Amino acid sequence: MKSRRANMPEEGNQQGPNYAAVAWKGLFIFLRMLHSLYDCIIDFFFGLYYNDTTRKHISNVDHPFLLESASSIARKIRNGDLKSVDVINACIARIAQVNGVINAVVDERFKDAIEEAKEADRMIESGEWSKERLEKERPFHGVPISTKESTGIKGMRWTYGLMLRKNERAPADAEVILKMRRAGAIPFVLTNIPELNMWYETRCNVYGQTSNPYDTNRTVGGSSGGESSLITACGSPLGIGTDVGGSVRMPAYFCGIFGHKPSSGMISLQGLTRKLEENTGPSMVVPGPLCRYAEDLLPTMKVLMRDSKVKLDLETKVDVKNLRIFYIEDDCGDLKVSPLSSDQKEALKKSVKYMEELTGRTPKKLELPNWKYGYKLWRHMITEEPERLPYELTNRNGTVTWWWEVLRFFTGTSPYTLPSILRLIDMQMPQANPQWVKDTIKSLLDDIKREIGEDGILLYPSHPIPAFYHCSAHLRPWNFSYTAIINALKLPATQVPMGLNSKGLPLGVQVIGNMYCDRMTIAVAQELEKAFGGWVPPFKTS
16 A cells, blocks of 8 residues: 555655745736726826817718728719719718818818819710729729828828928829829828827827817827728728838727738838838838728728739638637736726627637637737837938938927927927937847747747737827827737738727727738638627717
């Protein structure tokens, strides 16, 4: 008979509790609770200032077709059920209704757009183009589109939100605009941006602040904030934004619409802000579509990818049921970032559960230790972009000094916004070791390639909290790391609206794929739209 002692570990080999690990976990939880309290205090005091007496509302649309997708409008124009000129005029009238409330549109070319719409209608009436040819070569024939002010449209304002450029006009169309024109689209307005696109709220000294149609006391995000606000208010059916740290996905999230950040390096950057020459190199910047309906994402990507040096398969249909599903619940340990709100947790949980039911596979929760370094990685990567903020702020006529601009700001004489000045200060802080950044990004990409592969997608929150009060981002400046890490990794990601919370604010989730798996993230976005309804109008509809 074996003694009981024989089955027991020897005293010298006994493993006691790891007190250091337990203590650290307890401290982490405590600090997380403090951060949640901090967020509650911010919302409480800003809520005292921004209340129902300061909130404005937008009206319902007068033309039902303004509620439709760009693809649907294009089909009706091709079929003769709608006139392009009527769509343009309806959008112009809608902007007159809402822009005084949301301040999204900053320049227009209405007269030229109407003439181009008349020509689009003439092409239909003459029969010189068949419906089939139009659908193939000009899928957005006669459809009005918008874009952010930093995207060049010949003869239109091109200030980048910088006071020193307030009289500048674009010398030519950006390459993405030329491609959309060739696809039949009619650019008709420019929308508001933050200064030099370098903040995640849309406010600048040239045009002022843009407001959220769901609650005008709250942010639209940035930097494609004017785009998202206008599109969700039905002033434009489709827009082209740019994304360097979440500048497509964050505004799309805050405004309850779809936004796609393509894989990096595929689409020309010519004519976007300072990028005057053909360049799709190592930049984190990438243009991408913003729209109310997921069905517009793929056709727009096909147009933007025309003549690309990268061959991206956008034609093969994705069987979503065969995909493997992964998810990450939060930022994985960055104490600078707000904890994930209960609303956002529930939105992620719903998307994960639905995909589990659809695929018949249990989604896997990923634990990536380096994920928490998202902001740190992005912060270094932005220094590798060719533009230098102190130089760009002077409109490339010298450089600015951070301490001098701080003094000027507090005396009310600085031409720059507070986010730009804070960024100048941040640039003086110690930077991450470049080799560490390179190794960490490689490690993360290796982990994602190994786990997700070519047949998996990753579900991840679009932001830790719903749309917050104007200006409160200054007190939580690191929250954009939820989108910025995807830019640092240069992967494709699609923001998907997931309904509204109890306060009527949009919720959302990012669908992330491996490099060049854009069609998979878009396919999942379409599936989630079918399941959860997608865009919800920020006004009452009949």
